[in-house]
Amino acid sequence: MQLSVKDLDYIIEGTKVLDAVSLCVEEGGFVGLIGPNGCGKSTLLKNIYKTYKPERNAVFISGKDVMEMPPKEMAGEVSVVAQENNVEFDVEVLDMVMYGRYAHRRFLEGEKKEDIELCRQFLREVGMEGYEHRMYLSLSGGEKQRVLLARALTQQSRLIVLDEPTNHLDVRYQYLIMQTLKKQKITVFSSIHDLNIASMYCDKIILMDRGRIVAVGRPEEIITEKYMQEVFGVRSQIKVNEITGKIQIYYLSDNCKDC
């Protein structure tokens, strides 16, 4: 399994939001997508999971053009945790997770025992055991996000694409979600807001700015003082954390005299 994007352009109302984007996510990788707000991260991801319709011959999964893939086949390959997830009609948490099995069901097939077992297993993994019969809309933001992650994992695809999955969550859940993802035998491609989290979990980082890919590499090659200044416009100091061995970023304020 491999995701590749070749020369993808995307225009929204006359503005080129994606400009000749090419990238590759290898099987088994944990790839982070970073960049300032409005740089095109979400647009790129939406092109990959077809919420936006990409051009033909631009987005490939296992060598196949996504535009040639029917929805069920696509869902078997890619699961999605998107940003907007409002529902009007409430459902129980277990049912919400069960929808992840839709692509694996034949026409008119009901819920199988194994499916329910799988849902419970992934609810356990995201720490939502015991919430099976709670109503989805009664949950907090962090709980909803974890349920949606469980739903995506229940889909048992080989690639999972996430759009800032830890946004608005407090620290504990940010790490819990990334930890859960890391444990799975699944290729991960996720846009990530928090750069320290990106450096901690990703084995490859793609840096975007103004619709283009600026750099691709290991976290220590991408999260550098130079790129922080050039792309994000902030001064920073980057050090290796003694305990984790991962790089850690400190932001420096402009009116700090000694630095």
Added chain:
Amino acid sequence: MKNHKIIRGRGQYLALMASVCALLLLAAGFSVSIGAVETKPIDILKIIINKISGGEWFVRTWEENMETIIWNIRFPRVIMSCIVGAGLSVCGVLMQALTKNALADPYVLGISSGASAGAVAAIVLGWFGFMGGYSTIAGAVLGAAVSIILSLNIASYRRRITSSRLVLAGIATAALFTAVTNLIIYGGNSGSDKTKTAQYWMVGSLSGADWDKVKYVSIVFALIILLIMLFVNELDVLLLGDDAAESLGVNTGRIKLVIILAATALTGVVVSVSGVIGFIGLVVPHIVRTFVGSKHKRLLPAVILTGGLFTMLADVVSRIIIAPEELPIGIISAFIGAPFFLYLIKKNRAK
């Protein structure tokens, strides 16, 4: 509502269904027995058994015209009220799945008005004359198709439908097609009863029920229910939104087409026999959802039975409230539905 739990166990669900069925039978019995001609319940039962079995199981101890009233006037009307109510409620569920909005139903979206205009065009202007007795249905279905396309196009903006746009699109569509209906009736020289005809088509009434109509409405109804029961899994997932459903593997284009075709045909056929009865598709699904949840495999059967019961009771009320005169049932449904609609709008805003 916070602590209210939806029914999950199969036994509980079946028990609920059985009790609604029992109420439905009781209501049907009561509905057949009321009217200007006094009847004994036992006689009604005997007449119905004789008629259904086709034999003379019970010796006739009643007058022949009473038999006609029971069997040819009241009974088809009761069945008709049941199917019309069930049909409108199912249409409500379908439109709600399509728009992901609890405010959607064929009346609110103006589709009933479109169907009504089409039916009137067929009757007064003689459209679809080549279809003989089925020309009214053909006109109503065509009207429903035109109005559903118009209404949904106005309501959606960048592939999303907000509550305010939906309501506004419905008002505009309904206003347009009501004007068309009136224009045809008043301009079409259809005789002396113009006001009455116009009122019949715009307020909705079950007074025209007979066995012929019952026959074709029930056939269309049964076929459409069979069709949509094939797609219950897809309908469930669609409620999460088009994008989410697509990424979970649902062919959203196909299921939406099925919904539009089913809702158009069903609304058209129902309106062709009853005119515009409002709000049933709004009220019934909303109430039923709070008991059985929104999974369509359970929701649809429950909505069919409850919609039938609700409408049958509304029909009873419309016949006794100013007896011996009767009110069009659309007035009763609006008195219940309009405040309910306001409540939903208010609740929607709070969200």
